[in-house]
Amino acid sequence: MRDKYKRIPVPVRYLINAVLCALFLVIVQSLISGGAISRYQSGILAQIGVYIIMAVSLNIATGYLGQLPLGHAGFMSIGGYSCAIFMMRLSDKLGVETADLLVPGLIFGGCVAALFGLIIGIPALRLKGDYLAIVTLGFAEIIRVFMLNIDSLLGFKFTGGAGGLTGIPRYSNFLNVFITVILVCFFIHTMMKSRHGRAILAIRDNEIAAEASGVNVSYYKTLAFVISAFFAGIGGGLHAGNIGVMDPTKFGFMESIEILVMVVLGGMGSMLGSISAATVITIVNQALTSLSEYRMVIYALLLIVVMMFRPKGLFGTYDFSLNHVMERLLNRDFPKRMNRGAKK
Amino acid sequence: MIFFQQLLNGLQLGSIYALVALGYTMVYGIILLLNFAHGDIIMVGAYVSWAVMTRLQLGPVTAVFASILLCTLLGVIIEKVAYAPLRSAPRLSLLITAIGVSYFLENGAQLIFGADGKNMTAIFSIPNLTIGSLTLSSTALVTLAVTILAMMGLLVLVHKTKMGKAMRAVSEDMGAAQLMGISVNATISFTFAIGSLLAGIGSVLYSNIYQMATPTMGSMLGLKAFVAAVLGGIGSIPGAMIGGFAVGFIEIFVSAIKIGQQSLSVWRDAVVFAILIIVLVVKPTGIMGHKVREKV
Structure with missing residues (x-):
């Protein structure tokens, strides 16, 4: 009899991944402080990180849950405004540096977005059909109108109205954005491997069968949607600190669609897909700002063509796992099509 | 007086x-x-009206027919090219394709005609009606009359003709309808044609009132019309009529309200969507809709 299929124990796997992530952060950070990556480029890097968070968070609702929220930019806007306003007000009150309040600020922004996700998720997700799409779309529109006009109704400066919220300290940089990216991806990954994640996937694959097997469909749908909104809020908070201005008109339908394009193109249900599509599209957007009209038409055509010929997106549901690659290398002599863990 | 005009x-x-x-x-x-x-079909219809009247100088009658015809054609083409290949695909793919088509039409129009609006003259103008001290806008009366006629035509089509029977059969059970010898593809295309024809009529009436065409005019109009359809009960024809009038009234009255010096008109879109959310909480089937039972 042959040897057993060699496995890498779980703590070692996590250790390897953590070391690799830390190595990536240290290398890029030293390149930035060494001047090899300019200020402008590191700003774009942070932008990429923000969009990775947006794409992987939308991927929870679209890829894993199989719903179609069209107001992801609305959650980004809520998170951004609440995080920025919270940090600016609190740093004035307490007299501390704004950057020191980053963690509570981001959590606050995420929680506010999650609260709104809960408020609209409960009625919309109870129903079968495409109501979530239209409700989230309408919700993002309400948020946009609210951010634009609340100042004149309140009578004092709160969101900055049409001029936007200006003077936000630039508290985001490459390091804190990418640490957040890694934490968010880690959380989503472990969640999807847990029984809660399996329940969410079961709902995507067959709602009726999942319900018959004892999955609380409404609860898990709402849970996935709220988590998606929470991370979108965090992404918005980092975005506010990266750009320094919150402009309410930016977070319209177009922005939601752009995030959706990232998820659909990369592959619904694949974190690798979302991350790579978010990276590529953000870079392309930066490179082609002069051709923005053509860009939008191309995105629209891409959506249609991808849906027709490769409905699962570029990567499908495939996800890269370093562990699988390493185990494959460790067991080179093992027959390739051997049914692992099967009977003798 | 003002109340009647509103x-x-x-x-x-x-x-x-x-x-x-x-x-x-x-x-x-x-x-x-x-x-x-x-919604974007309406935008295309408005641009056709503008092109025929302002660019080609062909007169209003041609403009009306051209835009209704092109809207109908566009609806059928969209169905054949984008939706028909996905008939057995998951619902999510179909929905994403629909968003892609909408996004494509909007940005395509922006690329061709530019982001700024195109002004046109009114398609038809009749003097306003005056009864005593009350002035009634004739445009509004014509719009109302055309709409009511179109709806009556639609009800006759759906309930009295053979094609209408086929449409109802396909919506009830696509597989069974096919087994009864109904051509499902032709029926679906016909439904898109009729829906787009109504959108074409809507587009002519809309451009007659607002006399302007912009690339994004269709998206907000379409979304609010969808809210109207949900409010009335999706799938129900009388429901869509009731919902449409309800949304129209709500919007006009919210715009008319003033708090102190401020008009609430900037909030009208928000109010319409808030109503959608409330309807979904309280009565998800809408005013005229009926509950559909889920079968395994």
Whole structure:
């Protein structure tokens, strides 16, 4: 009899991944402080990180849950405004540096977005059909109108109205954005491997069968949607600190669609897909700002063509796992099509 | 007096929402697709009116026929090219394709015609009606009359003709309808044609009132019409009419309210969507809708 299929124990796997992530952060950070990556480029890097968070968070609702929220930019806007306003007000009150309040600020922004996700998720997700799409779309529109006009109704400066919220300290940089990216991806990954994640996937694959097997469909749908909104809020908070201005008109339908394009193109249900599509599209957007009209038409055509010929997106549901690659290398002599863990 | 005029304004706006909502409700009823591109068909119709009247100087009658015809054609082409290949695909793919089509039409129009609006003259102008001290806008009356006629025509089509029977059969059970010898593809195309024809009529009436065409005019109009369809009960034709008028009234009256010095008109879109959310919480089937039982 042959040897057993060699496995890498779980703590070692996590250790390897953590070391690799830390190595990536240290290398890029030293390149930035060494001047090899300019200020402008590191700003774009942070932008990429923000969009990775947006794409992987939308991927929870679209890829894993199989719903179609069209107001992801609305959650980004809520998170951004609440995080920025919270940090600016609190740093004035307490007299501390704004950057020191980053963690509570981001959590606050995420929680506010999650609260709104809960408020609209409960009625919309109870129903079968495409109501979530239209409700989230309408919700993002309400948020946009609210951010634009609340100042004149309140009578004092709160969101900055049409001029936007200006003077936000630039508290985001490459390091804190990418640490957040890694934490968010880690959380989503472990969640999807847990029984809660399996329940969410079961709902995507067959709602009726999942319900018959004892999955609380409404609860898990709402849970996935709220988590998606929470991370979108965090992404918005980092975005506010990266750009320094919150402009309410930016977070319209177009922005939601752009995030959706990232998820659909990369592959619904694949974190690798979302991350790579978010990276590529953000870079392309930066490179082609002069051709923005053509860009939008191309995105629209891409959506249609991808849906027709490769409905699962570029990567499908495939996800890269370093562990699988390493185990494959460790067991080179093992027959390739051997049914692992099967009977003798 | 002002109240009556606002009432008429509400009816006028509501007519257009109702016409567009009918297209949504018919398509949703037959293939359960939320056709995001429906609103943008209206935008294309408005540009056709503008091009025929202002660019080609061909007169209003040609403009009316050209835009209605092209809208109908566009609806059928969209169905054949983008939706028909995905008939057996998951609902999510179909919905994403619909968003892609809508996005494509909007940005395509922006690329061709530019982001700024195109002004045109009114398609038809009749002097206003005066009864005593009350002045009634004739545009509003014409809009209302055309809408009511179109809806009556639609009801006759759906309930009295053979094609209408086929449409109802396909929406009830696509597989069984096919077994009874109904051509499902032809029926679905016909439904899209009728829905887009109504959108074409809506587009002519809309450009007659606002006399302007912009690339994004269709998206907000379409969304509010969808709210109207949900409010009335999606899948129900009388429901779409009632919902359309309701949304029109709500919008006009919210715009008319003033708190202190401020008009609430900037909040009207928010109010319409808030109503959608409330309807979904309280009565998800809408005013006229009926509950559909889920079968395994």
